[in-house]
Amino acid sequence: MMGGFRILLAFVALAAGLVIAPYVFSSGVALTMMSLMGVMIIFALSYNILLGQTGLLSFGHAVYYGLAGFCAAHAMNLIAANKLPIPLPAVPLIGAAAGLFFGVIFGAVSTRRAGTVFAMISLGLGELVAAFALVLHTFFGGEEGIATNRVKLAPFFGYKFGPQIQVYYLIAFWCLVCIILMYALTRTPFGRMCNAVRDNPERAEFIGYSTQRVRFQAFVLSAVFAGIAGSLAAINFELMNSQAVGAATSGQVLLMTFVGGIGNFAGPIIGAVLITFLQISLSDVTKAWMLYFGLLFILVVMYVPGGIAGWLALHRPLLRGGRIFKLVPIYALTAIPAAALVFGCILLIELAHHMLVEAHTDGPMLSVFRVSMNGASIGPWLSALVLFFGGAIGLRALWPRVGDAWAIAMNDKSEEAAP
Amino acid sequence: MLELITFSTLNGVLYGMLLFMMASGLTLIFSMMGVLNFAHASFYMIGAYFGFEIARRIGFWPGFFVAPLLVGVVGGLIERYGLRQVHRFGHVAELLFTFGLAFVIEELVNMIWGRLPVDYRVPPSLDFVAFRLFDTTYPAYRIFMLATAVAMFVFLLIVLKRTRVGLIIQAALTHPNMVAMLGHNVPRVFMMVFGVGAGLAGLAGVIAGPALVTQPSMAALLGPILFVVIVVGGLGSLGGAFVASLLIGLIQTFAVAINVSLADAIGPSAASLLGELGRAPLAQIAPVLPYLLLVLVLIFRPRGLFGTRES
Amino acid sequence: MTVAISLKDVRKNFGPTEIIRGVTLDINQGERHAIIGPNGAGKSTMFHLISGRLKVSSGAIELKGEDVTHLQPYEINRRGLSRSFQVTNIFPKLSVYENIRCAVLWSLGYRYSFWRFVDRLQDANERAAEIMEMIGLSSRHDVPAGVLAYAEQRALEIGITIAGGADVIMLDEPTAGMSHAETEQAVALIRKVSEGRTLIMVEHDMGVVFGLADRISVLVYGQIIASDAPQAIRANPAVREAYLGEEAHA
Numbered sequence: 008m009m010g011g012f013r014i015l016l017a018f019v020a021l022a023a024g025l026v027i028a029p030y031v032f033s034s035g036v037a038l039t040m041m042s043l044m045g046v047m048i049i050f051a052l053s054y055n056i057l058l059g060q061t062g063l064l065s066f067g068h069a070v071y072y073g074l075a076g077f078c079a080a081h082a083m084n085l086i087a088a089n090k091l092p093i094p095l096p097a098v099p100l101i102g103a104a105a106g107l108f109f110g111v112i113f114g115a116v117s118t119r120r121a122g123t124v125f126a127m128i129s130l131g132l133g134e135l136v137a138a139f140a141l142v143l144h145t146f147f148g149g150e151e152g153i154a155t156n157r158v159k160l161a162p163f164f165g166y167k168f169g170p171q172i173q174v175y176y177l178i179a180f181w182c183l184v185c186i187i188l189m190y191a192l193t194r195t196p197f198g199r200m201c202n203a204v205r206d207n208p209e210r211a212e213f214i215g216y217s218t219q220r221v222r223f224q225a226f227v228l229s230a231v232f233a234g235i236a237g238s239l240a241a242i243n244f245e246l247m248n249s250q251a252v253g254a255a256t257s258g259q260v261l262l263m264t265f266v267g268g269i270g271n272f273a274g275p276i277i278g279a280v281l282i283t284f285l286q287i288s289l290s291d292v293t294k295a296w297m298l299y300f301g302l303l304f305i306l307v308v309m310y311v312p313g314g315i316a317g318w319l320a321l322h323r324p325l326l327r328g329g330r331i332f333k334l335v336p337i338y339a340l341t342a343i344p345a346a347a348l349v350f351g352c353i354l355l356i357e358l359a360h361h362m363l364v365e366a367h368t369d370g371p372m373l374s375v376f377r378v379s380m381n382g383a384s385i386g387p388w389l390s391a392l393v394l395f396f397g398g399a400i401g402l403r404a405l406w407p408r409v410g411d412a413w414a415i416a417m418n419d420k421s422e423e424a425a426p
Numbered sequence: 427m428l429e430l431i432t433f434s435t436l437n438g439v440l441y442g443m444l445l446f447m448m449a450s451g452l453t454l455i456f457s458m459m460g461v462l463n464f465a466h467a468s469f470y471m472i473g474a475y476f477g478f479e480i481a482r483r484i485g486f487w488p489g490f491f492v493a494p495l496l497v498g499v500v501g502g503l504i505e506r507y508g509l510r511q512v513h514r515f516g517h518v519a520e521l522l523f524t525f526g527l528a529f530v531i532e533e534l535v536n537m538i539w540g541r542l543p544v545d546y547r548v549p550p551s552l553d554f555v556a557f558r559l560f561d562t563t564y565p566a567y568r569i570f571m572l573a574t575a576v577a578m579f580v581f582l583l584i585v586l587k588r589t590r591v592g593l594i595i596q597a598a599l600t601h602p603n604m605v606a607m608l609g610h611n612v613p614r615v616f617m618m619v620f621g622v623g624a625g626l627a628g629l630a631g632v633i634a635g636p637a638l639v640t641q642p643s644m645a646a647l648l649g650p651i652l653f654v655v656i657v658v659g660g661l662g663s664l665g666g667a668f669v670a671s672l673l674i675g676l677i678q679t680f681a682v683a684i685n686v687s688l689a690d691a692i693g694p695s696a697a698s699l700l701g702e703l704g705r706a707p708l709a710q711i712a713p714v715l716p717y718l719l720l721v722l723v724l725i726f727r728p729r730g731l732f733g734t735r736e737s
Numbered sequence: 738m739t740v741a742i743s744l745k746d747v748r749k750n751f752g753p754t755e756i757i758r759g760v761t762l763d764i765n766q767g768e769r770h771a772i773i774g775p776n777g778a779g780k781s782t783m784f785h786l787i788s789g790r791l792k793v794s795s796g797a798i799e800l801k802g803e804d805v806t807h808l809q810p811y812e813i814n815r816r817g818l819s820r821s822f823q824v825t826n827i828f829p830k831l832s833v834y835e836n837i838r839c840a841v842l843w844s845l846g847y848r849y850s851f852w853r854f855v856d857r858l859q860d861a862n863e864r865a866a867e868i869m870e871m872i873g874l875s876s877r878h879d880v881p882a883g884v885l886a887y888a889e890q891r892a893l894e895i896g897i898t899i900a901g902g903a904d905v906i907m908l909d910e911p912t913a914g915m916s917h918a919e920t921e922q923a924v925a926l927i928r929k930v931s932e933g934r935t936l937i938m939v940e941h942d943m944g945v946v947f948g949l950a951d952r953i954s955v956l957v958y959g960q961i962i963a964s965d966a967p968q969a970i971r972a973n974p975a976v977r978e979a980y981l982g983e984e985a986h987a
Contacts, residue, residue, distance in 0.1 A: 011856075064518050066525070116724060123462050124661070126521060127653050128724055134650040135717035142710055196842045196858070197851035199831075203839045206828040212810040213788065213820060214901055215843030224849055254646065258529065265522065298533035305526040309508065312515050360537040 018187060025179040029172055036287075038171045044283045045178035046239045049185045051263045051275035053232030058261070059269035060193060061225040062205030063118075064126045067133025068233060068260050070113065071106045073252030074136065075234030077146060078105035079241040080155040087159035094163035098242060099181050099235045106234020107227060114226035119219060121208060133257050140249035152248030155241060168242075178239050185232055190272055192228065201225050262300060266307050268314025277315050295356050302352075330416045337405075337412040344401025350376075351395030358382050358391060429560045434683045435676070440568060442675025443575030447630040448648075449655045449667040450582060451623025454595065457662040459616050460517055461509065464524035467649035468531040469624040473497045473631025474640045475539055478546035486549035486636075494629035501624025505617045528645065535642045543641040571633045578629065579668075586664075595619075654716045658723045660733020669731060674716050681712035740802070741766040741905050741935040742787060742818075747796035749779075749786055749959075756782050758959035759796070764952075766801075766904075769936040771946045774956035775979070780939040781823060783956065784909050787937075788820045789813040800905065815843065819903035823910045823939075825890045827897060829883030833874050836882050836893060838865040840900035865900070872896040872926060888919040892926060899930045906931060908938040912945055924948060947971070955979070 028041055050072055057063040082101045086093050117128040140147040147153070158169045166173050192198050200221050204211045208218045241247050250256060259282075267278020282300070289296035311318050325331040354375055361373040362382045371383035380387040452466045476496050480489030504527065512523045548567045556566040586592035594615070638644070655674055659666030723730060742764040749757040756779045764770045772780050785791040787798055789810040797806045805813050828836050838855065841864045847853065855861065869875045872892045877885065882893060891911065899906060911927060912920045924945055927936070931949075940946050946953060947967050954964040957979045963970060970976055 062518070064521060116721060119724075119728065123456075123460075123517060123521065124657075127462065127657050128720075130650060130653055131657065131717050131720040131724075134654075135714065135721060138714040138717060142714060191854070192851055194854050194856065195851045196847040196853065196855050196861075197849050199835060199839050199855055200842065200849070202831055202835075203828050206830050207826065209790075210822075210826045210828065210897070211839075213790075213814055213826075214840045214897065215811050215814045216849075217809065217811050220849060224851070228851070254650070258525070261522075261525070295533065295537055298530060298537060301526055301530035301533055305508070305523060305530060308515075308519055308522045308526055309511050312519060356537060363538050364540040 014190075018183075021186065022183055025183060028179075029175055035171065038175055040283065040287050042171065042175045042178050042243050043287070044280050045175070045182040046236050046243060047260075047263060047279035047283050048182055048276050049232055049239065050236035050260050051267065051279040052186065052189045052272075053229045053236060054260045054264045055269055055272075055275045056189065056192070056201070056225055056229040056232070058264060059274070060198065060205065061201040061222060063121065063222060063225065064129075064261075065257070066126055066130040066254070066261070067136075067257050068129070068229075069252050069254075069256035070133050070136045071109055071230035071233035072237035072240070072260075073140075073247070073249075073256065074109050074237070075102040075105040076237035076241040076247045076251050077153055078102065078234075079238030080153045080247045081146075083155040083157065083160060083241070084153075086161075087156065090161070092161055095157055095160045095168050095242065096163055096177055096180070098160075099238045102234040102236075102238020102241070103231045104234070106230040106232070106237070110227040110230025110234075114223050114230065118222040118226050121218070121222060125222075130254075133252070133254060137249065137253045140252050147249050147252075148247075150248075152246050154246050157242050157245055174243055178243065181235060181239055185235055186276070189232060193272060197221070197224060262304050266304060266314055268316030268318070268320075270313050271316035271320055274314050274316030281315070293357065295353075295360055298356060299353070325416055333416045334412055337409055341402065341405045341409055344398045344405060346398070347394045348398025348402055351391050351393070351398055354387065354391035355395060358387055429562050430683055432559055433562060433564065434679050436564065436568070436572070437683075438676035438679035439672060440572045440575070440675070441679055442672035443572060443579065444630050444634055445652065445655055445675055446668050446671035447575055447578055448627045448652055449659070449671050450664060451626040452652055453656055453659075453662060453664055453667045454619055455623045456656065458595065458619050461520045461524065462653075463620075463623070464521060464649070465504075465528040465531060465645075466524075466623070466627055467645040467652055468528045469497050469501055469627035470631040470634070470648060471535060471642070471645040472500065472531065473628030474546065474635030474644065475535060475544070475631075476628065477632035477635050478539075478544050478640055481546065481549070486551075490632055493632045494625045497628025497631070498621045498625025501628075502617050502621030504624075505620035509620070510613065510616075528649065532642055532645055539642070541642055543639045546635045546640040548636040567637060571637060574629070574633050578626070651716050654720045656730075657720055658730055660730030663730065663732040666730055666732030674719070677715050677719070678712055681715055682709045684708055739766045740764065741768075741800070742937065743799040743802075744783075744787070745797045745799070747783075747786060747798060748794045749782055749791065750794050755794075756959050757786065757793075760956070760959070760961055762954060762961055762964060764935065764937060766935050767933070768951045769931055769949055770938070771950035771953045772937065772939050772956055773941075773943075773946055773953060778956045779959045780956055781909060784820060784907055784939060788818065788907060814901065814903070817903045818905040818907065819898045819901055820907035821894045821898040821909055821911060823913065825887075825894055827882045827890060827893055830881055832879045833882050833885065833893060834865060834869060834878045837868050837896050837900050838862065840897040841865055841868070841902075844901040844903075864902075868896050868900050871929065873922075888915055888923075891915065891919075891923065895923075895926060895930060899934075903934075905935045905937070908936070908940075910939055910941060912940065912942050920945065 025045075029038060032038070032041065050068075053071075054065070054068050057065050057068070079098050079102045083095075083098060085091070086098075113132050117125060117132060120128065141149075157174070158167050160168075168174055168177060200211065200216055203214075204216070204218045204221045211218050211221070237251070240251065263278040263282045264275045265278070266282060267276065268274025285300070286296070289299070293299075307314060313320070322331055322334075325334070357373065357375045361369075362371065365373075366382060371381050372379060373382055374380070382388075448466060448470055452463055455461055455463050455466070473493055476493035477486075477489040480493055508527070509520060509523060512519045548565070552567045552570050554566050555563040556569045557564050584592075586596060651674065655670045656667055658674070659668070659670030740763045742762075744760050744762045747757055747760045748755065760783065772783065774780055782791065786793050789805070789808055789812070793806060797804060799805065800813065800816055800818055803816065805816060805818075808816075828839065831839065838861055841861050842848075842855075845858070845861050845864070847858065847861065866875075869878065872895060874885075874889060874892060874896065877889065882890070885893060895908065895911060898908065908927065912923045915923060920942065927938070927949060936949075938949075950967055952965065953967055953970045955962050955970065955973075955976050962979060963973050963976050965973065
């Protein structure tokens with residue numbers, strides 16, 4: 008196959024990247040972050056089997072991640088207590104089995120319908136499990152959750168997985184395996200039929216396929232991979248609590264996947280890496296980070312429905328003949344008002360939040376982007392408004408020219424013919 | 427026992443009517459626009475916060491009348507400048523948009539009013555005991571809520587059954603594509619429906635705020651229940667939404683009020699099969715019940731109690 | 738001669754309105770059978786009933802001697818009946834080739850397989866390439882089906898229909914909306930793909946119908962008023978009255 012070699016190359020590069028990453032980003036924070044990224048990549052890719060490949064919008068994907076995580080935590084405790092000869096790297100298989108189990112049960116209920124009804128059922132099931140999580144203390148551990156200790160398991164070739172770096176490599180290994188498996192899945196008869204069912208369920212029924220069966224199978228496989236992700240989370244944190252099955256986690260994976268781009272296989276990977284990075288780095292800096300995520304999500308839904316990966320893929324035809332460089336000036340120019348708009352918006356939100364909620368106790372002084380300012384004075388507000396509206400007006404004025412530049416670059420065939 | 431039943435029935439009906447004030451708007455929006463408005467409960471929350479803000483500056487009654495209108499306007503604007511842009515990308519994109527919206531509204535409320543509950547109080551004019559049964563009193567404010575909800579219900583009924591707009595809406599419920607064929611300005615109808623639905627939810631928020639807790643998580647707590655209501659009732663069925671609202675209102679109220687566990691009800695041996703679930707008092711299981719009902723309905727009657735449409 | 742499709746007093750009503758009012762019809766294996774009739778006669782509804790998209794209100798439908806009345810569309814398809822649609826019904830985001838390849842998968846036994854690569858399925862890829870050639874879209878291999886020209890989409894529609902190797906093919910207005918030249922090409926294609934198969938088609942273009950069909954059934958207000966060879970249909974006064982007459986006046 009034509010693309011076969013390039014794909015192999017991509018996976019080798021990915022594997023090399025995963026191996027090298029801890030040497031490049033060696034701080035403790037970076038290691039923790041990268042471990043979490045690995046988990047989230049698997050989780051987001053598993054979600055995209057549903058949303059991107061099969062066209063099923065789920066609001067309850069955390070159920071399989073979380074339940075598998077709890078199962079893995081309990082399993083680890085059991086293994087440690089009974090000194091069973093099961094090493095830590097095999098625990099994700101338990102997670103996969105748990106994902107399979109719950110995927111079959113809940114999938115049977117929910118995949119009978121597609122579209123909006125499926126979305127609502129997934130939400131209902133998610134809430135059901137979340138509500139149960141607060142009642143069943145033995146399994147979910149109530150407020151404290153279920154703690155476990157990965158070091159208590161039998162060593163694996165001498166590794167006890169105490170240090171984070173060992174956990175990172177464990178996650179990276181599973182992450183690579185899952186990425187390859189999920190990519191392979193898209194290239195199977197079943198993977199193609201998922202796309203067919205997404206595009207036109209009616210016609211799929213007239214070429215011999217039961218759409219319900221396709222949806223069910225996609226759902227179960229997606230739950231299996233979510234289960235692997237969940238068990239890796241249990242290994243990573245050594246703690247599972249009821250939040251893991253809740254609506255917030257379901258929303259998070261939807262956000263990651265969609266912002267990354269559901270139309271490309273790499274989209275969820277980009278989304279998981281980016282959102283995890285922002286989450287960890289922003290949550291210390293600002294209390295409004297959730298709001299920024301929400302706004303980012305809405306912007307993507309409204310203006311870039313292909314997500315980041317989809318937007319990048321638009322530029323692919325331009326790579327040939329270097330036509331992409333024709334876009335650089337206009338992009339650079341547009342970036343100025345866009346940045347102004349974003350900064351203005353952030354400044355407004357931070358100022359408003361500080362003055363409305365925190366000023367009572369902390370006084371009017373706050374700092375945004377390390378610049379301290381007085382929220383009670385007019386200056387910061389004025390500059391925020393100027394940035395915001397200036398950016399908006401500038402962006403509006405420049406927008407048609409971006410489209411023009413696009414059209415020119417796309418139609419320019421001269422350099423393509425030359426070599 | 428009698429007082430328990432009386433008060434629980436009253437509270438259940440009240441809760442059910444509140445649910446219906448939101449479920450009716452949600453059903454209308456879903457039936458006419460095909461959009462499942464994830465952010466519907468957020469409008470309820472905005473209603474409560476607007477009501478609170480106006481109440482503390484001017485008074486409860488101006489808030490009671492103005493806040494729902496404001497929420498309606500906000501809803502209309504969101505439809506006009508947000509949802510309509512996404513419409514061309516299809517229903518999934520619309521659903522995602524409202525999902526993001528719910529998220530953003532919750533965070534905005536966090537930013538503006540803080541994460542802690544605000545002190546939205548029952549107005550003094552309604553702060554008295556309506557009646558007393560045996561040892562228990564029933565606050566007048568609850569009677570007022572019930573009256574408002576019932577008035578709203580009657581108003582909706584009259585609009586639907588007796589006016590031209592109502593006829594169009596009814597036609598749209600059964601034949602979603604008809605509105606356009608009748609030559610109505612569809613985008614405007616959509617904006618109105620969305621706005622009115624949001625306003626209704628806002629009104630529910632204004633009156634529920636003082637009785638329940640006005641806090642940023644109130645939308646996230648109620649939203650899923652709302653979906654249960656419209657799925658159980660049958661998508662697109664106003665009558666179904668009404669019955670399901672009352673049903674869920676009563677189930678939840680009674681479950682909380684009756685302090686027995688399954689072990690008491692069906693005998694310890696049968697309940698032991700259920701393990702922990704069997705020993706837990708019913709009040710603790712109450713939050714699970716609507717979703718359990720949802721799953722049961724989906725398994726045994728996928729169209730919902732009164733549903734006619736497939737999706 | 739064996740019977741491919743047999744309808745026994747098939748009725749279909751939507752609420753109080755009866756659209757198909759007791760159709761009994763045998764279509765022999767290997768024949769090209771056209772169903773004609775005025776607009777609203779129930780031709781498409783009949784197609785939907787046979788292919789399982791709609792369920793009959795009463796009566797029975799047999800496919801090659803087997804009762805298929807209550808089966809799902811995919812079950813009927815697996816028993817060797819495949820249909821096209823009046824309104825183009827393809828997989829718009831998949832490439833043209835992928836459209837065809839998906840349509841051949843089931844018949845070659847790949848079912849819901851997720852442990853084999855599609856690119857490695859030699860038989861499926863050969864069959865798909867063959868069909869691409871047959872419908873004349875080989876040059877449009879990687880184009881998303883949704884952006885094809887109308888006539889190309891109609892050809893793809895036929896390609897998807899025949900790809901699974903069904904021996905009973907139903908085409909719903911295959912030439913509707915086509916220009917003269919396109920229609921001629923389509924007729925040639927239909928002739929080619931229906932070789933050795935049973936063909937049932939709904940068609941408004943009388944040139945196409947009389948050029949292709951071995952037998953013609955006339956459906957008027959949910960009832961078959963005549964079912965005969967083309968010459969006999971042309972001569973049938975009742976048909977002329979009910980249907981062909983209209984055409985002549987128009």
